[in-house]
Amino acid sequence: MTDYAFMNQCLFEGKHEEVKKMTEEALAAGHPVQEVLEDGLIAGMRVVGEDFKHNRIFVPEVLLAARAMKAGMAILHPLLTENKDATPSEVIVMGTVKGDLHDIGKNLVGMMAEGAGFKIIDLGTNTSAAEFIAAVKEHNASILGMSALLTTTMIYMKTVVDAVKEAGLSSVKICIGGAPTGHKFAEEIGADGYAADAASAVELFKRLISEKTNASQ
């Protein structure tokens, strides 16, 4: 019998080899791929996100847990992609904006979002509006995430928001983050949301997706 609580605990502690082994064993015992993903991996990352948000753990612990998550995902990924019945993952295109080379925060958001089941297209640093737009179109992204650490580069986020609207991509939700940004700034530039940390970012992504789903029903 698969002990998902124990698997969650191993993931929380960053024991990547154990998580990989337990993922394999769960599949061998006949558990559905989607269940192993949800109950074994994502549930564990949820606790990591919650504890990180409340400062009970810090970046090193999150990075180790994300690595354990990745080890489990590596086993599940081929099965998830061949399983046509599974709901396709929502795509998030993300990058640090033009002129800014800081990516620690953005990478953390990417890892946490991946851990929550999103598909991440990471455009890296120094990303132009044109590059964001091309990637959103190519991958049919639900969310565009932007990061900036500098007070001078965050202004470029408005350029991207305007360009996305100009390009007629009205369905993609735009989220921003980074030390100098905030809710008020997000509002002023016309972005759909701001998150202060990686765990809150994942909550924001989920909320925006569910709002969108509800609106289209």
Added chain:
Amino acid sequence: MTLLEDLKRRYLLSDGAMGTQLQLAGLEPGGCGEAWNVDAPEKILSIQKAYVDAGSDCITTNTFGASRVMLERHQEEARVEAINVAGAEIARRAFGERKGYVIGDIGPFGGILEPYGDVRVQDVEKAFQEQAAALVRGGVDAIIIETQTSLTELGIGIDAARKAGAPVIIGSLAFDTLMEGDEVRTMMGIGPEQAAEFLVENGAHIAAFNCGTGIDMERGADIVRRYRTACDLPIMGQPNAGTPVLENLAVVYKETPAQMVQSLPAILDSGARIVGGCCGSTPEHIREFRNVLTRYEGSSR
């Protein structure tokens, strides 16, 4: 007299921000400000001269992002040596005939080290050693390893400065105010006491803090107090000019010189011996620091 001996006799005033001053001087967002040490040295000199004129006893070199790892991002890595040596020389020239201390700046390499991240310790060791050696060749009086959040990276910087023969080594951490409660920690989860003990164990001469989210003068005074309880090293504090606020779609540091120095006596009372400013602070802020410092020294005598 060395910086450390001088510190025993008096308070020292360091300088204010470089990054925000470079932007005012026309540096493009994301541009390589350190390359100006070679390409536009007169601009760096005029910023640092303004700090000397305002009363700074210590000038920090414009080499925050001048390690090989950081310069590679701008395809400037071929000029590591030249940029760091020039950085040290410009800061010295800024003092003119005046006596002052040049503090060679080593900033974070910008990534996360193994085992948490994918950057190899040996690559950062090599980069910091190369930078520290160039700064010492340029004639610095001290090296500051600043805006640090990871003890591993800080330790690599301290070792590099020692190997290079830096006369004085300053370890400076960037603490953030946590969203809940009054606690401060670095991004990697390090608290002030742990940092202070690490600095002592690893042979730093001065325990410092700079920058950080939500760290203003008052929070800074708390950090100094906590350093003080955990170690006997001289303490240096360089907070930001308040917390940035949004104005016309731009983020600005609004704390005026007069506002910023209100808590300067508190930081000195807590035990800081070197004070200065980080992001958003200007020569005007440093001038006001000098005034308050002079009065403070007069009254405590």
